[in-house]
Each structure stands twice: as C-alpha cells, then as structure tokens.
Amino acid sequence: MRHLGKVTCLILALVFVLGSFSFAGAATKKTQTVRAEFMGVTGEVQAELTDPSSLEVDVNDYYRYMTELEIGNGLTIPMEKEEDYEEMLRVATTEAIESNERQVQKKKARRLDKEVLKKAKKEAMEKAKENFEYNWTLLNEKMELPKDTEGTTKTYMNYKTVTAKGSRQYALLNSEKAYTKDGFRMYEDCYCIALGSFYSKVIGTKFEIELSTGKKIKCILGDQKSDRHTDENHQYAVKNKDIVEFIIDDLNLPGGDVSVVPGFEGSVVKITKICEPVMGQNEL
DSSP, rough: HHHHHHHHHHHHHHHHHHHHHHHHHHHHOOOEEEEEETTTEEEEEEEEEGGGGGOOHHHHHHHHHHHHEEEEEEEEEOSHHHHHHHHHHHHHHHHHHHHHHHHHHHHHHHHHHHHHHHHHHHHHHHHHHHHHHHHTTSSSSOOOOOOSEEEOOOOOGGGGGGOOOSSSSHHTTTTTTEEEETTTEEETTTEEEOOTTTOSSSSOOOEEEETTSSSSEEEEEEEOOOGGGOOSSSBTTTTTTOOOOESSSSSSOGBBBBGGGTTOOOOOEEEEEEEEEOOOOOOO
C-alpha cells in the first residue's frame, strides 16, 4: 500500500507539472519580430499574431477560403454554395467538421496576419527613422576646422577611380545602396565624400557639412584623402586648400570645383561627425 501511495503521488505530481506547462503555453501569445532599416539604422516591432483557434467562422468564411470540404473517410464535397456547407454539417463526421473549421481558421488567421505584419512593418520603419534622427541630431561630434583655409573650394573625384575591389571604399561606392544623383555618387541619401584622416579613418562614417549659405549636406565617407597630400593635421589638401572632396560620376565642371553647382556655393563653416551609426566592417 505504501508503494502504491508513492506511485499515486508521483502520478499526481507529474499531472500537476504537465498541467502547469500546458497552462503557461496557453497564456503565451505567438509573436513575430518585424524589422525595417533606414540609413543603416534598424527599427524593430513585435507583431502579435492571430491565434487561429480564437477565431469564429461562418458560412461566408467557408466560401472565401475553401473549395472543397471533408466529410470523412477520405471523401470530400465541393464548396460552391450554401447548400454544400449545410450538406457537410448534415453528413460529415465530427472529426471532418472540426478539420474543416480548423482549416478555415488557419486561412483566416493568415489573412489577418498579413495586415498585422504590414502595419508592423510601417511602425518599424517609423522607429528606424526616429532612431536615425536621434543618432543624427544628438549623438554627434562637432569637428574642428582648419585655420589655414575656409574650404571655399570643394573639389571632386570620380568614384570609378577607386579600383581596389577588396577595399571598403570600393565596397561602399559600388554597393546596392549606392547610386548616382545629378552626377554625384550617393549612398542611401548621403553624398559620398573624401576627407582627411583628421576627421575619420573609418569608411562609412557619416557627416553633416554646413556651408556659409546655411545649406546642410548629409555626407558619408566614401574615400580617404592621402596623408601625403594633406596638411600636417590632415584636415585639408595642400594643393587646392579643399577640406571636402565630393565623389561624383561623370560630372564635368569648370575648375574642378562643385561650388558652381546650385546649393553647393559658399565655404565650409561646420563639420559634424555623426558618431552613430558608424558602419561596421561586415556591413559593406
């Protein structure tokens, strides 16, 4: 009897544990992580998916989602009119009726989830944009300008002159996110530029260049000015006194200066390095 009592207690304990797991599982709602990216910054939303068993279905749902109905023993009837649904309820086995309902619930849940995920994608994109704006406006560093030049000249180089295929420069300038806009090479919505190593040695670092006209230009470091061609602080090119060199694609301008392009007039009055996001080695 004592032995039987131990077995009974063990069984009861096991039932209690299994029951606890079942209860916990029922309370857990299925979610899916939805991500969106804007300018290299990610926004993330947890989308709550539909539990098919929670859905009520009616004959209209059967019309929408089913072309045939199970009636049992491997037999089916077509679902073309309301009478077919009523015939199924009349002749089908209980198991077949329940199977039909589960199929309708799953298909209805998938349709509802499409809308849920679409909404979540939009919310994730909004979060990505908010995160980007936070990074761009708050997490930044105002960079010192050189004392020997005002940066009135803004030279340019053709992105096709970067030919080292194993370099980060080549990867960025030729990536799927790179394109040409009005003759300028762009990455996402940033102008590709080259700066001296004083400002950054990391290809992919983003900057905001402000001109004396009040124009602010979002830029990304697509190439590095050689230290051999810059001043001792590596802030500007000694030959042309240029601080910023724009990277272009078949843009032919007099004097090799983009300052003649509307919106690019004036001298460089401020350079802000955006500390986040800075592209990692594996992101190009």
